[in-house]
Amino acid sequence: MSTWRERVDGRLGDPIWWNDVLQLVKTVLAAVAAWVIAASVLELPQPFLAPWAALLVVHATVYRTFSKGMQQVAATVVAVVLATLVGEALGLSTWAIALLLVVALVLGAVPWLGAEATTIATTGLVVLTTGFENDVMLVSRLYDTGIGVAVGLLVNVIVWPPLRRHTAAKALDRIDDGIGELLIDMAGGLGEGCQEEDVSGWIERTRDLDADLDHAWALVRQAQESARLNPRRQARAMRNPEKWHGLLRRMEQAVAETRSLARTLGGHSAHRERWGEAFADPWISMLGDAGRATSAADAAGLLDVRSRLEVFTEELRATERSPEWPVYGALIINLRNIVDSMGRVAEADPMGGPPLPLRVPVRRRGAG
Structure with a gap:
C-alpha cells in the first residue's frame, strides 16, 4: 500500500x-x-x-x-x-x-x-x-x-494554452538526479572496493544520461515552440531559452567529466591501496557529498564541496609526494568540473518551485 x-x-x-x-x-x-x-x-x-x-x-x-x-x-x-x-x-x-x-x-x-x-x-x-x-x-x-x-x-x-516549461524543467531535474545518484554510487563502490564490472556499469550509466540529455534538448525546443503565439505571461521567458541551453551544456559537461572520472578509476583497480588513506578518504567523502548535493539541487552544498576540494588540493601540494600524483590530479579536476557545472544548475533551479501539494488522503486510525 x-x-x-x-x-x-x-x-x-x-x-x-x-x-x-x-x-x-x-x-x-x-x-x-x-x-x-x-x-x-x-x-x-x-x-x-x-x-x-x-x-x-x-x-x-x-x-x-x-x-x-x-x-x-x-x-x-x-x-x-x-x-x-x-x-x-x-x-x-x-x-x-x-x-x-x-x-x-x-x-x-x-x-x-x-x-x-x-x-x-x-x-x-x-x-x-x-x-x-x-x-x-x-x-x-x-x-x-x-x-x-x-x-x-x-x-x-x-482554455489554459499549453506551455511545456514544466516538462522541460522536469527532464532537467531528472538528469541532475541521475548524475547525483551515480556519483553517490561511485563513492559507495570505491569505499567498499569496486570491481571492473562496477566501473563498466558506471560508464554505461553515463551513456544513459547522454540519451536523457538528447531527450531534454528536444523537450526544451518543444517548450520554446509552446511559447510562440501563447498569450500566457510565463511564455515570454521561454521564447528565448538561452538559459536552458546553458544549463543543458553544463549537464553535458558534468556527464562527460563523470565518464572521464570512471575511466580513470577503471585504470586503477586497487584504489585505496595505491592511493593511500590521506587521499582516498577525503576525496571519496567529497565525491559522495557532491552527489547528494547534486540530487538535492543544493547549490550551497556544492559550493562547500568546492571549497573543501581547494583546501584539500593545497594540502596535498604541500605535503604529498606520491607517485600517484597524476591520478590525484585527474580525479580532482574531474570532481571540480562536475561541482562547478552542477552548482550553476542548482543555482538556476529550473523547476522554479516546489511540487504540487497534492497527495492521497491518509485515513486516520479510529476515524469513521
Missing part, C-alpha cells in the same frame, strides 16, 4: 502529468463541443466531420495548433472534395475506393500538405462510403469541418 500511495502521490504532484491530463480534457471538450454545435445547434445532416476536425486541430502547443493543424484541416477539405468528385464519377464501387486511395496517397506527399496522406485517405474513405450525392452535402461537410476547426482553435488557445 505504501508503494502504491507513493506512486499515486508522485503522479498527483507531477506537473507534466497534469499537463497531459489537461490536454486530454481539452481535446475531448473541443470534439464534444464541435459535435453539439453541428448536430444540436445547427442540426446539420451528417455532423461527424466537426468533432473529427476538432481532434485534428488540438495539438500540444498553440503554434502547432495553427501550423500543423491548418495542414491537417487542408487535408480534410481536400479529402471531402476528392471523395465527392470520385463518388459522382464512379459511384460507390471497388474502383472508386481504389482510385480515391491512390489519389489521396499521392496528394499526401505534396510538401504543402505536410505529408498528410493518411488523413486524406481515411477522411475521403469515410466521406465516400457515407454519402456524396449532391452539392448540398458537400457544402454541409465543409461547414462541419469549419466548425470543428474554429472550436478546436478556440479551446486550445483560450
Whole structure:
C-alpha cells in the first residue's frame, strides 16, 4: 500500500502529468463541443466531420495548433472534395475506393500538405462510403469541418494554452538526479572496493544520461515552440531559452567529466591501496557529498564541496609526494568540473518551485 500511495502521490504532484491530463480534457471538450454545435445547434445532416476536425486541430502547443493543424484541416477539405468528385464519377464501387486511395496517397506527399496522406485517405474513405450525392452535402461537410476547426482553435488557445516549461524543467531535474545518484554510487563502490564490472556499469550509466540529455534538448525546443503565439505571461521567458541551453551544456559537461572520472578509476583497480588513506578518504567523502548535493539541487552544498576540494588540493601540494600524483590530479579536476557545472544548475533551479501539494488522503486510525 505504501508503494502504491507513493506512486499515486508522485503522479498527483507531477506537473507534466497534469499537463497531459489537461490536454486530454481539452481535446475531448473541443470534439464534444464541435459535435453539439453541428448536430444540436445547427442540426446539420451528417455532423461527424466537426468533432473529427476538432481532434485534428488540438495539438500540444498553440503554434502547432495553427501550423500543423491548418495542414491537417487542408487535408480534410481536400479529402471531402476528392471523395465527392470520385463518388459522382464512379459511384460507390471497388474502383472508386481504389482510385480515391491512390489519389489521396499521392496528394499526401505534396510538401504543402505536410505529408498528410493518411488523413486524406481515411477522411475521403469515410466521406465516400457515407454519402456524396449532391452539392448540398458537400457544402454541409465543409461547414462541419469549419466548425470543428474554429472550436478546436478556440479551446486550445483560450482554455489554459499549453506551455511545456514544466516538462522541460522536469527532464532537467531528472538528469541532475541521475548524475547525483551515480556519483553517490561511485563513492559507495570505491569505499567498499569496486570491481571492473562496477566501473563498466558506471560508464554505461553515463551513456544513459547522454540519451536523457538528447531527450531534454528536444523537450526544451518543444517548450520554446509552446511559447510562440501563447498569450500566457510565463511564455515570454521561454521564447528565448538561452538559459536552458546553458544549463543543458553544463549537464553535458558534468556527464562527460563523470565518464572521464570512471575511466580513470577503471585504470586503477586497487584504489585505496595505491592511493593511500590521506587521499582516498577525503576525496571519496567529497565525491559522495557532491552527489547528494547534486540530487538535492543544493547549490550551497556544492559550493562547500568546492571549497573543501581547494583546501584539500593545497594540502596535498604541500605535503604529498606520491607517485600517484597524476591520478590525484585527474580525479580532482574531474570532481571540480562536475561541482562547478552542477552548482550553476542548482543555482538556476529550473523547476522554479516546489511540487504540487497534492497527495492521497491518509485515513486516520479510529476515524469513521
